[in-house]
Amino acid sequence: MDTVKAQQWLIGIFSVLLIVSLLIVAGVEMKKTRTFKPEIEIDETTAKCINCHEKKGIAVKLIDEWKESRHAVMGIGCYECHQAAEEDFDAFRCPESEFIIGKHPTPKDCNQCHEDQVKEFNNSKHAAAQIMMALKGPDRNVFQPTISTKHGCEQCHNIGNYWPDGSIGECDACHSKHRFSLKQARHPETCGECHIGPDHPHIEIYLESKHGNLYVAHKDEWDWNYPPGEPVPFSAPTCATCHMSATRTNKKSTHNVSNRLTWESQAPFSVRTQEYWGGISWQEKRANMEGVCYQCHSQSFADRYLLVADLVNLQYNEIWKATIDWMNLLKKYNVIKTDRFMYEGDFITAWPKEGYDEEVEHIAYRNWHHEGRRFRHGAEMMGADYTQWHGIWELQENLVKIIEYGAEHGVPEAKRWMNSKDPNKFIMYALYDIPGSTWGPSALMYRGQMPMDRIPNYWEIVYKNVKAAYEKGLLTDKQWALYEEIYKNKDKEIGRIYPLPELHEELLKNLNYDLKKLYPEQKLTLTPFNIPFQKGSGY
């Protein structure tokens, strides 16, 4: 072939080759730019596990879950977490290979890569979840058969499991295996697996709050997979946002869920924490939480909200003291046999050692363990209904029931209380209060028959009580300054100095018309059955 022909052939062949192959290459690469699923590269060991498991159909779904995980993308396969030494508590030899497998990876395994997270977790109250279980409380150990608590209390309190290898915790309580999805862990429903029900209805409180309302409305628009450690890009907070996520001031996110909690408010008494969960002062924890609130709220609103929530916690303590005082009185008169409802000494829990054989013991227990927590946590997390009807209302009802029980069984103080017609008899404990409303001044809100009108020197005494709490170190200087400022403007805050709007008369008239005039008109007279006990029957 002469060189001219060769030249033409070479140009022709290579032109076609270049066009075809490079266009295909460019096309393949262009397609990758639209692939959101990362490729998974697995090593030989993991390939062995997966092949065998899939062939035998063992836990195949978990492998599928793992394939969706970040672990898979990062090349963290089965063996990285499941490897074990022969003497490990959960070790077993895989019958199909030479591997020794750890059946149950613990935080010790997670710690290989997630050291910070494990350390933070160990500082959190989650790590102490089983301490409550191991106390000699009769709610689990006396009152219920153990079998019933295995899939009850134990399931949730497992988050703080004490493993034989010395590690504490169960990471997959929140990060479900084997996907360990951030999206799932960030959803409030994950926390709601345990933080639910009559004793700590946190998910319910959240969902009834404005925060939860916004979550339900907008969750589909939110990027649930935002990079960890970055400030939350949501338009409203979830559980993790307030208790864990990074903010502009809390630069780092944390797995110490107690890092921003100033109160231990699950215990019978609300206590400002210090060594408890994290070793930092409650004032520092409060600053951490304020960093969260200030991202969306004005400081004036957030500070006032938190001040009122703190006063609710302090108020609860007084109610609990009253509960114990009545129980002790009942005990003094031998009406009940209980010997353990204390408010000095052991604060972690409060229960009758011998179990719940008297109705009032149930009531007293619920006053801190159920209603008392709902009252406090509702006030902290904007759960109005839980502060109100599921909180203070039931706390008061419980107190009345305890006293009623005493009166029925001849306790003179209880009888005297029952017979009293004084409307102030329900305030049987010291009071905290703050003039005005968190939600803005109102010309009407405080015009009813308020305790401040019935009780002499009401505000002076309330002021003294708040001051006492401040002087005891239970409120910050900033909070006290805010309280004083609000107190000084008491009249404006209470709002009675403002005239009622013109519309008020008309609204009142309409309401009266419907209730007073229409109700008698709409009352029906129906035909009764002729059966016993039916009113109007001739039986």
Add this chain to the structure above:
Amino acid sequence: MSWKEWFKERFPIDYQKFVEFNERIFIKEPIPVHMKKWFYCMGATPLILAGFQIITGILLMFYFVPSPEMAYESIRHITEDVRVGFWVRGLHRWGSNLMIIALLLHMTRVFFTRAYQKPRELNWIIGVMLFLVTMGLAFTGYSLTYNQLSYWATTVGTNLIREVPLIGKWVFLFLRGGEEVTANTLTRFYYIHVGFLPPLLIFLIALHIIILRLHGVSEPEGFPKGYYPFYPHHFYKIIIATLFLLTLMSTLTVILPPGIGVPADPTVTPAHIKPEWYFYPTYRFLKLVPLKVGIYATAAFMVAMTFWPFIEPMIAKKKETRIKTSFAVGALTLIITLALTIWETIAM
């Protein structure tokens, strides 16, 4: 007064001379007959594509924001919200790919027709420079999308530069604006992509064409002698090529539109990091041999390619041997380049 006269009064050039100049330089430019064959007239395609790149690039600049927070989001905005944004972006992205393919085709033709021979050596060298500038444009442009793929491609790409002897470390720090790929890197790449390389490209293209015109188009052997004027035959050929390229790029944009990927995350290194495909031959080659060897070999290859017009005459005295060697070198280079590219594409 006609508008022509009005204008002539205000812009008093010798109109007749201008017409004559235009006729001589453009309309009647003698085109050798071999250029009637499509394989032989691909030189204009990179130029046409460069034109498209400039137009679409300016349009993209209206929306693109070169900051780590906004780069990805603005590209998402262009692709998803802006009217015909996806098309303009698609043209730009596919245009860059096609420009590299077009340059390879042009270089292949020039190499095998040995059009680089004396006295056109300088134009070959300028051509190589144009190729490198285009690669630079593609590399910097790719990194601007700031998604995981491009972020890590930028990281790998700049890491490769670091290994270049003597100046590598300096260029590496200069390009990145520090040790890591950060906001500094993005703004620098953006400036290089829109402010530095395009004028350089235009300057080199001008030089390339001027030298070409001064020498006249080289005429390969094996074709009958003869010329035809630029207008209308070649002019319309270029128009056809332009329309064809526009159609091709639009079709590719529709069939394989460029995605936006997932936002760049400097904290998460993906399992597979790759540069853009036009760096695959180098990338795969560097994986095959020790890094230092790879870098020196690549540098040697670049030097040999650039100065090939001077190297070839030194190979042998006999023209036949020279031609055969040249063909063998060219064919081998292309086969290896294609093989390495395909290998890296298929490899996990």
